[in-house]
Amino acid sequence: MADNAVQFELVSPEKLLLSEEVEMVVVPGAEGDFGVLPGHTPVISTVRPGVIHIFEGGSVKTRIFVAGGFAEVTAERCTVLAEEAVPLDEIDREQVEKDLQLANEEIADAGDNATERALAEQRAESARAKLASLDSQTYQ
Amino acid sequence: MASLKDLRVRISSVKSTQRITSAMKMVAAAKLRRAQEDAEATRPYAVRMERMLGSLAQSAVTAGTAPPLLAGSGKDDVHLLIVMTTDRGLCGGFNGSIGRWTRKRILELRADGKEVKLLIVGRKGRGILRREFGDIIIDTLEDTARPTPRFETAAEIAQRARDMFEAGECDVCTIVYNKFVSALTQDVTPQQIIPFALPETEEGSDDDTDDQASALDSGAVYEYEPDEQEILADLLPRNLSVQVFRTMIESFASEQGARMTAMDNATRNAGDMIDRLSTEYNRTRQAAITTELIEIISGAEAL
Numbered sequence: 001m002a003d004n005a006v007q008f009e010l011v012s013p014e015k016l017l018l019s020e021e022v023e024m025v026v027v028p029g030a031e032g033d034f035g036v037l038p039g040h041t042p043v044i045s046t047v048r049p050g051v052i053h054i055f056e057g058g059s060v061k062t063r064i065f066v067a068g069g070f071a072e073v074t075a076e077r078c079t080v081l082a083e084e085a086v087p088l089d090e091i092d093r094e095q096v097e098k099d100l101q102l103a104n105e106e107i108a109d110a111g112d113n114a115t116e117r118a119l120a121e122q123r124a125e126s127a128r129a130k131l132a133s134l135d136s137q138t139y140q
Numbered sequence: 141m142a143s144l145k146d147l148r149v150r151i152s153s154v155k156s157t158q159r160i161t162s163a164m165k166m167v168a169a170a171k172l173r174r175a176q177e178d179a180e181a182t183r184p185y186a187v188r189m190e191r192m193l194g195s196l197a198q199s200a201v202t203a204g205t206a207p208p209l210l211a212g213s214g215k216d217d218v219h220l221l222i223v224m225t226t227d228r229g230l231c232g233g234f235n236g237s238i239g240r241w242t243r244k245r246i247l248e249l250r251a252d253g254k255e256v257k258l259l260i261v262g263r264k265g266r267g268i269l270r271r272e273f274g275d276i277i278i279d280t281l282e283d284t285a286r287p288t289p290r291f292e293t294a295a296e297i298a299q300r301a302r303d304m305f306e307a308g309e310c311d312v313c314t315i316v317y318n319k320f321v322s323a324l325t326q327d328v329t330p331q332q333i334i335p336f337a338l339p340e341t342e343e344g345s346d347d348d349t350d351d352q353a354s355a356l357d358s359g360a361v362y363e364y365e366p367d368e369q370e371i372l373a374d375l376l377p378r379n380l381s382v383q384v385f386r387t388m389i390e391s392f393a394s395e396q397g398a399r400m401t402a403m404d405n406a407t408r409n410a411g412d413m414i415d416r417l418s419t420e421y422n423r424t425r426q427a428a429i430t431t432e433l434i435e436i437i438s439g440a441e442a443l
Contacts, residue, residue: 011188013291013385015181031365044192045365046374070375072192072362079188083291083378115303119296 006038008054009079010064017085018064024055025078026139027071036078043073047080049129051088053139060139063088067126084126091130100127144428147421151414158410164230165403168396172323175393178288179320182389186382193379195362196372197336205369209302209376212335213311218255220301220310220334221245222384224317224391225265227282231395232402234318234326239268241328242316246273257310259300261388285392294385298333301384302377305334317387318394324401326394333383336376 005021026035028050034043047069054062069082103124110117142150200206223242225235246256258277260266266280279300284293304310313334318326364371 009184011185013182013185013294013382014178016184029365030370042362043365044196044362044371046371069378070189070192070371072188081185081188081192083295083381115296115300118299118303 004038006036006040007077008036009077010052010066010085011079011081012085013083017082022054022056022061026053026055027073027078027080028052028066029071036073039075040073040078042075043071045071045073047071047082049126049133051133052080052085055139065091065130065133067129088133091134093131093134096127096130096134100124100131103127142420142424144421144424147417147424151417151421154410154413154417158407158414161403161406161410165400165407168400168403172393172396172400174288175389175396176320179386179389179393182382182386186386189375189379189382193372193375196368196375199368200372207369207373207376209305209334209380210336210372213305213308215311216254218257218310218312219249220257220259220304220313222259222261222297222301222313222315222333223265223269224315224387225260225262225268226391226395227263227285229264230402231399232405234395234398235262235264235268237326237328238265238316238318241330242269243272245316245330246276257304259297261297285388285395289385289388289392291381291385294388295381298377298381298384301334302380310334315384315387317391318398320390320393320397323397326398331383331387333380336379336383 005023006025008018008020008022008025009016010018024035024037026033027045028048030046030048033050034045047066049067050065052064052066053060054064065086065088066080066082067084069080071081072079103120106120107117107124110120197206197210200210221242223238225238229235242258246258249256256273256276258269258273260269260277260280261284263280263282266277269277281293281297284297301310301313305313312332315331315333317329317331319329321327
């Protein structure tokens, strides 16, 4: 492996989404974004819903939205386990807004059914996070 | 003896049955390949999650701070069995063997004075278990694997099990499913998901077997963010969903394998039957011709 690269892996329950060598990757940790360069100290962190930025040549190459999960970082690897991951430019704002509305209606309809309510709330949460990610473009 | 026309009708009906079974066999074979690929694709996530969980859970257990999902509720009075069956039939003994195993298990648990509840996945399982255990089935989920098992469904099932556990409605939760051995063989396997049983390999053999865990080997200690407790509390429910998802995928692959085998047998049996019927048809036809000839000849002789 090249000395100046991190082996970045993005895994969803359904499949291995991405496995490549990158210069730097910024992960939205539960307690703030953190960048991973080669030689990073080993960390296990939860990931909040947000955007993973992959850097190439000093600027952002890829933006991927993740709906929470976990990150495991070692000196030469960075593995993110995410339940949902979509490239940011594939997210359709209208669709997300529709999803959010639907989820909110379901929350209202769920009433006493705790399971349904929890599931709908998760969906609403993820939709809100997507919208927020679309609005903010932190890194260039 | 059946008339010629009857035989013709039967032969053609068996032929069309054979066409259907052989088509179903092809479909099952194609789906089986898909299912095996899917099962393969879920492995990376499960492996990595297990790795993280292994190191975290170990320390939590030794520190005595394990959350209920890991340590259990301290009782095992109420058992929840999640029974993985299929929505569609024509897959040989697949659902039957699951049903038999479940029945035996329920009776065993009852003999020990435990209470049992059933959560059934798949229409067929309900049909099998309804008569005897209808009163303890809390729900049946249908169409969970159309066209293939999806993670959201697994998460939903896991959520339900967790809600029940947290509400004190069950103490132990076990999934009963058909483990995929080969296209010909499926094994009924119970897998306990609550409280979560740590995989055997994680205990003590970390250093020599798991070459993936290079960081652990090199003695590196992870920093935890926010902290171990919180990560574990977050990781366990997700792990639950992953476990459910894996059994769903395995069960789906097994189903396709079982159906493929069953349909292969059915096609072969139909072939045998067609052979038998054709022989009978030809004999009958010849007998009819002979009779006719005798009639003509004896008629001519009489003149």
